[in-house]
Each structure stands twice: as C-alpha cells, then as structure tokens.
Amino acid sequence: MTSEASLRKLFKDVGHFDAVVNTVGVCEYANFTEMTEEQWMSTILSKMMGQINIIRIGQEYIADKGSFTLITGILNIKPIPFAIADATTSGAIDTFVKCVAFEMPRGIRVNSINPTVLKEAWDVYGEMMPGFQPVPGKLVGKAFERSVDGFITGQVIYVDA
C-alpha cells in the first residue's frame, strides 16, 4: 500500500471487483516526546498515505458503485499513552473518508471502520488499555459488511462498547 506500482499491479491482476476492504496499517508506538520524525513518517506513509493510495489508485479500477472500506481505530476518540501517531493518522483517515466521499466518480462509495480493541487481541493490548471494553471481532466484521453491502458513503462506523 506504500507503493503505487504494487497497488496498480494488484488491481490489474484481480480484474473485476466491487469492493476493497483494508484492515492493515503499520503504526509506531512511543511517548510523544520520544517519537522521532522517522517513526511519525513510517506511520503516516503506511496507515495514512497507504490507505489514501488504496482509494487513489483503486478508484481507477473498481466497478461502478463499488466500495472502499478503510480501517482506523478508537484511539483518536479515546487517547492512551504511546498511541499519538496511531490516533493522529486515524483522525486523518476518518476526516479523509468524510470529505472525499463527495468527489468519488461512478457512484463509488468510501467508509472507514473505527473499532475499539478486539476481544481476540485483548491478551496483547489489554494491559495498555485500562478501562476499555473489548468487542468481538465478529462485530467488527458486521461493520465491514454494513459498509460493503449497504449504500452508505462518507461514514465513520464506530464499533465500541
């Protein structure tokens, strides 16, 4: 997703498609005062520019009325230590989706899913997220389904308990 050529090859190889769902994006975690510009930029290039690239390139190839669904995350709404780059890029993508929807051609739709921590990932992330209520991954899947098989666009779908 950080390479225009790679994305272009992917979409060409796949051929006809009606929906793209993205669930990835690399984020660096550090205290703000210790986070380097390199750490900021690797997060920005992946989670932010990478997801913008998916739509920027993909909109040339996707079927009429196709949809793109991106991933953000609840830490822009509920900040925690170490997550400033994740939160900032989530805020960027949630804003991007809300604004770019108005200029998508051929009835193409764009949404983002903004979930809290997953129940399945609680063992890994639980300690850094005190007071958060994890949600089952299945519920996040429902949000993607509502974006892909629905008619909404320019929406941030929060999945939080």
Place this chain on the structure above:
Amino acid sequence: MTSEASLRKLFKDVGHFDAVVNTVGVCEYANFTEMTEEQWMSTILSKMMGQINIIRIGQEYIADKGSFTLITGILNIKPIPFAIADATTSGAIDTFVKCVAFEMPRGIRVNSINPTVLKEAWDVYGEMMPGFQPVPGKLVGKAFERSVDGFITGQVIYVDA
C-alpha cells in the same frame, strides 16, 4: 518547519519564550482523482508533519506552562472541491492537538485554531467557497489570544460564522 535542524536553531536563537503561534502550512489543491502522491506528501510534510515538528522540537525549549497554537482550517468540517489534502491534514492536526495535550510535560499547553475563510482573503478564495461567510482576521486573532493568554489545552477553537 519541515527541517528539524532549522527548528532547533530557531528555538535556540530565540532563547526564552512562553508561546509559539503558527499560522503557516503549504497545501496542494487538486481534484482527488488527479492529485498525485507527491502533492499529498508536500501537504503532509508541511501542514501536518511540519506543525507536529514545531511542538515535537519546541517542547524541549519552551518555558514551563508555555503554549503552542497551531493552525488548521474549516474545510475538514465543511468540505469543498479541490481541498481534500487541506481537509485531511486539518483533521489530522485537530486530532493531534486533542490527543497530545495529555502527555505534554511541565504544564505546556497545545491548541489549534480552525477558522473559516478570512474577510481579508475573500477576493482570492471567495469564488471557490460559495455560501461561506468570511470572518474578519481580527476575530481569528482573538482566538489565538484566547489560546495563548488563557489556560485551555487540547482544544480546537473554531472561528466560523
């Protein structure tokens, strides 16, 4: 603001200071489907990473209880054609300010001012902003004053009519 060395030199040369106000940030304007990754990145490096750099470097030098006030812009709330990179980076910085406030050391405060178009700039921007009500620059100055001389932090101050 895109150069760590340049910012570091500025803050060292100035010596003691209690407040930093930033009102600049380069933005590329284009239709989303025509905007290149280079145009996205020049906007991100200036308006987004550049403003983050001001606080990232500046917090090492500013006085205790000092303040940083960044600039965003109403197009993340009221989208218009050609402004997707401006809107997305404004959303990023508004989110950044709201989240990073909690981890600033030594009582340092951070806010952003999110104004609509200025009355003084209406001749230049009016045509691309139908239905917008410009505000006098003096009112935007008041918002900066409220950030600098007040006690608020982590706030986005909207100046819109």
